[in-house]
Amino acid sequence: xxxxxxxxxxxxxxxxxxxxxxxxxxxxxxxxxxxxxxxxxxxxxxxxxxxxxxxxxxxxxxxxxxxxxxxxxxxxxxxxxxxxxxxxxxxxxxxxxxxxxxxxxxxxxxxxxxxxxxxxxxxxxxxxxxxxxxxxxxxxxxxxxxxxxxxxxxxxxxxxxxxxxxxxxxxxxxxxxxxxxxxxxxxxxxxxxxxxxxxxxxxxxxxxxxxxxxxxxxxxxxxxxxxxxxxxxxxxxxxxxxxxxxxxxxxxxxxxxxxxxxxxxxxxxxxxxxxxxxxxxxxxxxxxxxxxxxxxxxxxxxxxxxxxxxxxxxxxxxxxxxxxxxxxxxxxxxxxxxxxxxxxxxxxxxxxxxxxxxxxxxxxxxxxxxxxxxxxxxxxxxxxxxxxxxxxxxxxxxxxxxxxxxxxxxxxxxxxxxxxxxxxxxxxxxxxxxxxxxxxxxxxxxxxxxxxxxxxxxxxxxxxxxxxxxxxxxxxxxxxxxxxxxxxxxxxxxxxxxxxxxxxxxxxxxxxxxxxxxxxxxxxxxxxxxxxxxxxxxxxxxxxxxxxxxxxxxxxxxxxxxxxxxxxxxxxxxxxxxxxxxxxxxxxxxxxxxxxx
Numbered sequence: 001x002x003x004x005x006x007x008x009x010x011x012x013x014x015x016x017x018x019x020x021x022x023x024x025x026x027x028x029x030x031x032x033x034x035x036x037x038x039x040x041x042x043x044x045x046x047x048x049x050x051x052x053x054x055x056x057x058x059x060x061x062x063x064x065x066x067x068x069x070x071x072x073x074x075x076x077x078x079x080x081x082x083x084x085x086x087x088x089x090x091x092x093x094x095x096x097x098x099x100x101x102x103x104x105x106x107x108x109x110x111x112x113x114x115x116x117x118x119x120x121x122x123x124x125x126x127x128x129x130x131x132x133x134x135x136x137x138x139x140x141x142x143x144x145x146x147x148x149x150x151x152x153x154x155x156x157x158x159x160x161x162x163x164x165x166x167x168x169x170x171x172x173x174x175x176x177x178x179x180x181x182x183x184x185x186x187x188x189x190x191x192x193x194x195x196x197x198x199x200x201x202x203x204x205x206x207x208x209x210x211x212x213x214x215x216x217x218x219x220x221x222x223x224x225x226x227x228x229x230x231x232x233x234x235x236x237x238x239x240x241x242x243x244x245x246x247x248x249x250x251x252x253x254x255x256x257x258x259x260x261x262x263x264x265x266x267x268x269x270x271x272x273x274x275x276x277x278x279x280x281x282x283x284x285x286x287x288x289x290x291x292x293x294x295x296x297x298x299x300x301x302x303x304x305x306x307x308x309x310x311x312x313x314x315x316x317x318x319x320x321x322x323x324x325x326x327x328x329x330x331x332x333x334x335x336x337x338x339x340x341x342x343x344x345x346x347x348x349x350x351x352x353x354x355x356x357x358x359x360x361x362x363x364x365x366x367x368x369x370x371x372x373x374x375x376x377x378x379x380x381x382x383x384x385x386x387x388x389x390x391x392x393x394x395x396x397x398x399x400x401x402x403x404x405x406x407x408x409x410x411x412x413x414x415x416x417x418x419x420x421x422x423x424x425x426x427x428x429x430x431x432x433x434x435x436x437x438x439x440x441x442x443x444x445x446x447x448x449x450x451x452x453x454x455x456x457x458x459x460x461x462x463x464x465x466x467x468x469x470x471x472x473x474x475x476x477x478x479x480x481x482x483x484x485x486x487x488x489x490x491x492x493x494x495x496x497x498x499x500x501x502x503x504x505x506x507x508x509x510x511x512x513x514x515x516x517x518x519x520x521x522x523x524x525x526x527x528x529x530x531x532x533x534x535x536x537x538x539x540x541x542x543x544x545x546x547x548x549x550x551x552x553x554x555x556x557x558x559x560x561x562x563x564x565x566x567x568x569x570x571x572x573x574x575x576x577x578x579x580x581x582x583x584x585x586x587x588x589x590x591x592x593x594x595x596x597x
Contacts, residue, residue: 026046051309053252062095062116065096070127079113172250208439261349264362280312313343331581441587443590473509506523
C-alpha cells in the first residue's frame with residue numbers, strides 16, 4: 001500500500017445521519033476518537049461494494065483516502081463471499097493509500113474480495129476529517145441530474161424531503177433541476193413553501209393521473225422538454241433520505257461504462273435497520289419478488305446480501321435514477337395510474353439494453369406496504385400484471401388461466417369478497433386492450449373505478465378490539481412453496497370448510513394482513529390498518545358471498561379463456577402508442593378540479 005497524490009473520489013464516507021441508526025454507518029467508534037479508539041466502516045453505508053464497480057464501471061487503481069487530525073494507523077480489509085477477512089494494506093493515516101492488490105485497472109485482481117472496510121485506530125486523540133474510496137483516473141461521463149417528485153396530499157412528508165434536498169443541492173453542483181408535480185390541492189403549508197424555495201424547485205400542478213402520471217410528467221420535463229439533464233432521479237415524497245447518497249450515485253454514473261439505471265434500496269421506516277426491498281425480479285405469477293426482504297443490515301452477515309450482483313428486473317421508484325437518453329429512446333411509462341409502472345419500465349429498459357443496478361449504500365426509508373388494504377390497489381395490481389406478463393414473456397412466463405383462477409380464490413378464501421368483482425373488472429379491462437386504456441384519461445378512469453368500488457360491501461372497520469376474543473397469529477406471511485397440487489387441495493379444503501360447516505373456532509388476530517388462505521383456514525380474522533394499531537378491519541366467512549362470487553369468477557374466467565390470446569397480440573402491437581409523449585401531453589393538459597360525476 002503506497003501513498004499517492006492525485007486521486008478522484010468514488011465514494012465519500014458518511015458520518016451518521018441524526019435520527020438514523022448509527023450502526024448502519026459505523027460498526028464501531030466514530031469520526032472523533034480517543035487514544036486507543038477504533039473506527040470501523042464494516043457497515044451498510046460505509047463499506048465499498050466491489051461487485052457493481054467491477055461489472056459496470058471503468059476505474060483505475062483503487063485507494064483509500066484518510067485525512068486525520070492526530071496520529072492513527074489505518075488497516076484496509078477485504079471481505080470475501082464466505083466472510084473471510086483479508087488485510088490488503090496497513091499504514092499511517094494521512095493521504096491516499098493505493099490498494100494494488102486489487103489490480104491497477106478495473107479491479108481485475110482478487111475476484112474473491114466482495115467489499116472493503118477500513119479500520120482506523122487512534123494512537124492519540126484523533127479526528128477523522130475525511131474518509132473516502134478513490135481512484136487514480138478521472139470519470140469518463142459528465143453527469144447533470146434532474147430530480148422529479150410526485151406528490152398527492154403529503155405536505156408534511158414533502159417538507160422533510162425538501163429540507164434534505166436543499167442541503168444536497170447546495171453541495172452537489174451536478175443537480176441541475178428539481179421538479180415537484182402536485183396532483184392534490186395547492187400547497188398551503190408555509191414551511192413547505194420555504195423549503196421549496198430553498199431547493200429552487202419548480203412546482204407543477206396537474207390533474208390526478210396517479211403516481212405513474214406524476215412521474216411521467218417529471219420524466220417528460222427532464223428528458224423531452226429540455227436537454228439539461230443526463231439523468232433523471234425519480235423519488236417518492238414520503239421518504240426519509242440521507243441526501244448525501246445522491247452524490248454517491250452521481251459518482252457511480254460518472255464512471256459507468258454503459259447506460260444503466262441506478263436503484264436505491266428501500267429500508268423499513270418503522271424498523272430502520274431492516275430491508276424492505278433491494279430490487280425486484282418477476283416470478284412465474286408475475287409478482288415482484290423482493291430481493292433482500294427482512295435482511296437485518298445492522299449485522300455483518302446481512303451485508304453479504306450485496307456480495308454478488310444478481311439478476312434484476314426493476315427497481316421501485318421510491319428512488320431510481322434513469323438516463324435521460326433512455327427516456328427519450330424508449331418513451332414514457334404507460335398510463336397505469338399506479339402499481340407496476342416501475343416494473344414495466346424496468347423490464348422495458350432492460351429489453352433495450354439498459355440494466356438496472358441496485359447500488360449498495362444508496363437507500364431511503366419508506367413505510368412498508370403491509371398495512372395497505374385497498375381493493376382499488378388490487379384492481380391496478382391485477383390489470384397491470386396481466387399487461388406486463390403479455391409484454392415481456394422473456395422475463396417470466398405469462399399468466400395462465402389456472403394461476404389467475406388462483407388469484408381469485410386466494411382473495412375469496414381470505415374473505416376479501418369485494419376483491420372478486422374488482423379483479424373481474426381488472427380482467428375485463430385487460431381484455432379490452434390498449435385501445436380502451438387510451439380512450440379515457442387516467443383521472444376519469446380512476447374516478448369511475450372508485451365509484452364502482454364504493455357500491456361494493458366493505459369490511460367492518462373498528463377502532464378497538466378485545467384481544468382475548470382472538471387467537472394471535474403465528475405469522476402473516478406464508479412461506480409455503482406454491483406447488484399447484486398442494487395449492488388446489490388446500491383451497492378446496494378451505495372452500496368446503498366454509499361452505500359445509502359453520503366455522504366456530506376463535507378468529508385470528510394478525511399483526512399485518514395475511515397473504516395466503518392457509519394462514520386463515522376458513523376462520524374469521526382481524527388485521528390492523530396502521531402501524532399504531534388504532535383501527536382494524538374485521539373479516540368473516542360467508543358461504544353466500546363465497547358462492548355468489550364463485551359464479552362471477554366462472555363467467556370471468558370463461559371470457560379470459562376465449563379472449564386471452566387476442567388480448568396478448570393487441571397489447572404487444574398497441575402498447576407503444578400509450579408511452580408516446582404526445583399522448584401524455586394531452587393528459588397533462590387536463591384541467592384540475594373538473595366535475596367528474
